[in-house]
Amino acid sequence: MQNDIDFKQALCQHCYHLSPVSLDECPVCEEVLHQRKPNSYIRTLALSLSALFFFIPANIYPIMKTVSFIDYQNSTIMDGIFYFFEHGEFFVGTVIFMASVFVPVLKLVILFYLLLSVRNHSTWRRVQKKNLYKMIHVIGKWSMLDIFVIGLMITLVQFGELAEVTTGFAALSFATMVVLTIFATESFDTRLLWDKKEDV
Amino acid sequence: MIILLNNINLNVPNYFLVECKNVYLCVSDYLILVFTGIIYFMNEILCCQSCGLMMQDDVNAHRIKCPRCYTSVRKKSFPIEHDLGLSIAGLIVFFPAMTLPIISFKLGESVQHDTMLSALSYFYEDGYPLLSLLVFFTSVLAPFLQIIISLFMLTPLYEKRKPRFMKTYFKVLYHLQEWIMLDVYVIAILVSVIKLTATSDVLYGSGLIMFVLLSSFSFLLSRSFSPQKIWRAYHNAK
Numbered sequence: 001m002q003n004d005i006d007f008k009q010a011l012c013q014h015c016y017h018l019s020p021v022s023l024d025e026c027p028v029c030e031e032v033l034h035q036r037k038p039n040s041y042i043r044t045l046a047l048s049l050s051a052l053f054f055f056i057p058a059n060i061y062p063i064m065k066t067v068s069f070i071d072y073q074n075s076t077i078m079d080g081i082f083y084f085f086e087h088g089e090f091f092v093g094t095v096i097f098m099a100s101v102f103v104p105v106l107k108l109v110i111l112f113y114l115l116l117s118v119r120n121h122s123t124w125r126r127v128q129k130k131n132l133y134k135m136i137h138v139i140g141k142w143s144m145l146d147i148f149v150i151g152l153m154i155t156l157v158q159f160g161e162l163a164e165v166t167t168g169f170a171a172l173s174f175a176t177m178v179v180l181t182i183f184a185t186e187s188f189d190t191r192l193l194w195d196k197k198e199d200v
Numbered sequence: 201m202i203i204l205l206n207n208i209n210l211n212v213p214n215y216f217l218v219e220c221k222n223v224y225l226c227v228s229d230y231l232i233l234v235f236t237g238i239i240y241f242m243n244e245i246l247c248c249q250s251c252g253l254m255m256q257d258d259v260n261a262h263r264i265k266c267p268r269c270y271t272s273v274r275k276k277s278f279p280i281e282h283d284l285g286l287s288i289a290g291l292i293v294f295f296p297a298m299t300l301p302i303i304s305f306k307l308g309e310s311v312q313h314d315t316m317l318s319a320l321s322y323f324y325e326d327g328y329p330l331l332s333l334l335v336f337f338t339s340v341l342a343p344f345l346q347i348i349i350s351l352f353m354l355t356p357l358y359e360k361r362k363p364r365f366m367k368t369y370f371k372v373l374y375h376l377q378e379w380i381m382l383d384v385y386v387i388a389i390l391v392s393v394i395k396l397t398a399t400s401d402v403l404y405g406s407g408l409i410m411f412v413l414l415s416s417f418s419f420l421l422s423r424s425f426s427p428q429k430i431w432r433a434y435h436n437a438k
Contacts, residue, residue: 003251003252003253003254004247004252004254005252007254009247009254011247011249011252014370014371014374014427015370015427015428015431016249016428017431018246028431031367031371087398089394092391092394095387095391126269127268127269127270130269130271134250141379141384144338144381145391147331147334148335148339149395151319151320151331151332151335152303152319152388152389152392153395154322155314155319155322156303156305156314156396156402167323167327167331175334182378182379186378190251190269191250193251194252194253194268195252
């Protein structure tokens with residue numbers, strides 16, 4: 001069982017063509033060759049820390065403001081979820097909860113756990129860790145659901161005098177967080193889990 | 201054979217032996233070269249994308265799994281015709297999906313029709329233009345680029361020609377995969393309809409069917425996206 005580092009080979013991330021490390025560009029697709037994604041650890045750490053930073057205003061500030069001539073209502077992400085549960089829409093409430101609270105938290109927790117195990121050169125259950133990474137790679141985009149719902153609500157409730165829906169500040173920070181976590185997931189390299197201590 | 205000649209037929213002239221030996225060596229070298237070439241061609245070395253393990257390729261196997269991390273290193277994928285068909289279907293469906301009304305919303309006597317693009321324009325005027333640009337990119341521009349680039353890239357490859365800007369096409373298509381969120385948008389439409397049915401009547405427009413079709417075509421297109429397949433086709437092309 002030997003890695004590409006032992007054979008001094010580099011795998012092109014774009015076309016999966018194997019070529020010697022001495023080459024600068026992939027001979028097939030002319031992409032710049034790297035044995036591992038460049039600065040993978042520090043880049044992922046920085047991006048997930050800034051995502052964590054944006055997660056706080058996303059939950060504190062109102063994500064949607066509903067203005068009607070009777071009342072004025074600010075609702076945060078959790079308020080919207082409670083609204084569904086109070087009105088008996090358990091399925092939709094669960095979907096929104098999964099998309100806007102559970103998935104981002106899960107993603108950040110898994111990213112930090114992976115970074116920790118790369119840092120400690122842990123060899124415990126690496127295959128399962130790789131599967132966790134694949135999972136957050138697939139489910140990551142589903143946290144954009146709340147932003148899309150707000151965008152649609154603004155359009156659908158366009159009866160100016162009766163009621164109006166506008167975006168809150170939390171929507172912007174939530175979207176920033178989602179984009180940052182997507183970039184963080186892209187910059188992490190699972191091959192770091194299998195690299196030996198002396199290679200790094 | 202040379203050993204046999206040397207040992208048994210001692211009365212064979214010396215020069216003949218030398219000749220024979222040379223010829224044999226040449227032939228054997230050639231054969232070894234050919235065989236190693238064939239063996240090298242048949243057992244190309246593969247490298248796992250997720251753990252970096254080096255392994256032997258087996259041409260006869262449809263799919264190869266990494267023995268260490270169980271990632272499928274080579275998957276059985278659909279032929280290029282499949283992708284080309286999907287992208288043509290996507291292009292046909294794209295413009296109706298964007299311009300026909302997706303949902304109609306009725307409150308009292310006034311009826312409001314909302315298309316994909318009008319929804320985005322309302323969102324743009326609401327105060328956070330950056331947010332609406334993000335939604336525009338993930339739900340309109342990225343699927344459109346995916347369909348158009350697949351069409352431009354796969355049509356010459358289907359006719360066994362090499363596309364002119366292959367590297368640019370491939371690079372853009374590769375980086376777009378993460379940003380196509382049409383399937384999320386379909387669920388978002390569903391959620392907002394359920395949210396609004398309590399207060400008013402919501403009618404489905406004809407654009408919704410087109411939109412669901414577009415999202416499923418785009419989903420299937422990104423499912424069958426495989427770099428190995430595209431580059432293999434590029435090398436087989438003239």
